[in-house]
Amino acid sequence: MTIEDKSYKEKKVISIGIVSELTGLSVRQIRYYEERKLISPQRSTRGTRKYSFSDVEKLMEIANKREDGVQTAEILKDMRRREQALKGDNQLRNKMLEGQLNAHFKYRNR
Missing domain, CATH: 1.20.890 (cAMP-dependent Protein Kinase, Chain A)
Incomplete structure (x- = not known):
């Protein structure tokens, strides 16, 4: 992985609605994982949550573990x-x- 690859994966630019579509998780589930400190979105100046591609990957991993009962x-x-x-x-x-x-x-x- 190059530095450029890492930088695009870490940029917090994705809205919670898009993250929900990508992961299949509900907005409520995503917010719950934030409450539990499993994910840390950035907040825009208007207060909306912004996620990175790395966050999406992490949420998928969390969802898989939850399905396994963890x-x-x-x-x-x-x-x-x-x-x-x-x-x-x-x-x-x-x-x-x-x-x-x-x-x-x-x-x-x-």
């Missing part, structure tokens, strides 16, 4: 665990890159 509290815990793991992976990757750059340029931290 409670929203469990889904939230799982999402937080994955975010923490990703954060740890990114920190490790950054340390490794820093080490490679330091080795390449023969930098020593004193």
Whole structure:
């Protein structure tokens, strides 16, 4: 995935009505998932919710888990665990890159 791909997927430009059509979820269900902190739409200056393509994907994942009987509290815990793991992976990757750059340029931290 390129930086450009990520940026378009993260832009909050889709209205709740379109998200409802794309996901098959009712507007009420989408708002409920927002209340449960499973999704975080952006608000326009007029207060309307705006979602990204990543949000749509996340809502589809939530809907699939709910169909399998998973409670929203469990889904939230799982999402937080994955975010923490990703954060740890990114920190490790950054340390490794820093080490490679330091080795390449023969930098020593004193």
